[in-house]
Amino acid sequence: MNVVQHSEEKLCRALVSKLPALAKLYGDYTEGERRFLEGGLHPGKRGSLFQPITLHSDSDWIVAHPEEPQDFEAFYRDPHRKTPDSSHNTIYIQTIGSFGDEGLQTDQYVEWLRDYCQAFFCGLSVKLLPAVSVSETGCSFRVNSSSHNLQILTGDLLRYLGKRKPKDAFCIVGITMIDLYPKDSWNFVFGQASLSDGMGVFSFARYDDHFYSRNYAGRLKKKLQPRQGDFSVFQGYYTPPITSTLLLRSCKGSNHLEESDRRPLDLCAICLHKLQVAVGFKITDRYKALLCWMEDDESQLSEAEGASVHHSAVRFHKPTEAFNESRLWLRSCLDRLEIS
Numbered sequence: 283m284n285v286v287q288h289s290e291e292k293l294c295r296a297l298v299s300k301l302p303a304l305a306k307l308y309g310d311y312t313e314g315e316r317r318f319l320e321g322g323l324h325p326g327k328r329g330s331l332f333q334p335i336t337l338h339s340d341s342d343w344i345v346a347h348p349e350e351p352q353d354f355e356a357f358y359r360d361p362h363r364k365t366p367d368s369s370h371n372t373i374y375i376q377t378i379g380s381f382g383d384e385g386l387q388t389d390q391y392v393e394w395l396r397d398y399c400q401a402f403f404c405g406l407s408v409k410l411l412p413a414v415s416v417s418e419t420g421c422s423f424r425v426n427s428s429s430h431n432l433q434i435l436t437g438d439l440l441r442y443l444g445k446r447k448p449k450d451a452f453c454i455v456g457i458t459m460i461d462l463y464p465k466d467s468w469n470f471v472f473g474q475a476s477l478s479d480g481m482g483v484f485s486f487a488r489y490d491d492h493f494y495s496r497n498y499a500g501r502l503k504k505k506l507q508p509r510q511g512d513f514s515v516f517q518g519y520y521t522p523p524i525t526s527t528l529l530l531r532s533c534k535g536s537n538h539l540e541e542s543d544r545r546p547l548d549l550c551a552i553c554l555h556k557l558q559v560a561v562g563f564k565i566t567d568r569y570k571a572l573l574c575w576m577e578d579d580e581s582q583l584s585e586a587e588g589a590s591v592h593h594s595a596v597r598f599h600k601p602t603e604a605f606n607e608s609r610l611w612l613r614s615c616l617d618r619l620e621i622s
Contacts, residue, residue, distance in 0.1 A: 283337065284337045285337075286344065287334065319555060332551055342538075363560075366452045366560070371406055372406065372450050373408045374410075375411065376454060377410070378460070391524045411454075423510070426461065426463070428469065429461070433460070433470065434460050457483070459485070461488065462474070484535070486528065489531040490528065491525075526602060529601055547605070548608065573609065
């Protein structure tokens, strides 16, 4: 295991630019917010709530995709960087294909993801577009030769999303429980995006603990060579059960599953600074919104127990047990910010 280490001086340059205009942006933070962010200059040290990045294998993202770290100044001056504005301030989520057989619960799962996205990008609006079937996208698909599960082509999905993208969208994101591939020579991909076009598509299929086992319920029981355009193979196709771990993994992302599970849910101080300037939230408000998302299910269930609830208004328990570490971290952050 290797730890990514940078000097405090280098991290300080990455966080606080010397350019007057950018220095003013940093100066707009309260003293408490600056003190909190500067805890990220010595990650892992006593008094800091930020931890260093650890690399466990050659397949971790930083090792597999070496590139120069991007400091705040480089981020801010990037001519291709897109920023939300009053005319383009909504994130749209498009579900593709079935998300399970349990109806109301799977509908609520997508709502939970929408709510989490809205808390994460605090200040932007996040909306769900009406769900579409795989056939409606007209995408190409195949049977994976090693995992024997169905896969759909990301490029076709991105083209479909481009046609569906509303005029007020900052971006549109397609999500699916069906495995993805970007081209014939690739085994699979978790997702693919075009930052310049504000579009992306992502699959949660491999977030199931059993995906890589020979007993995975999504493995096709017999060899199929489906004809392109015959989408009947997706009717009743298996989707994994909604567990706390799957929900947590759905709120993250990285180069491979083991790396994703090791990563914290939130951002380092430098990336938080980038996101805050782009979107315009107060750091405390964002952390409160994320903590509320992790804790509001308990209070709402308690209210429901003491009231007469109609069957049509049944709420399913939000499985946030896997978020306990993040919940404790957010409380610590808020304690630090509110006493500063």
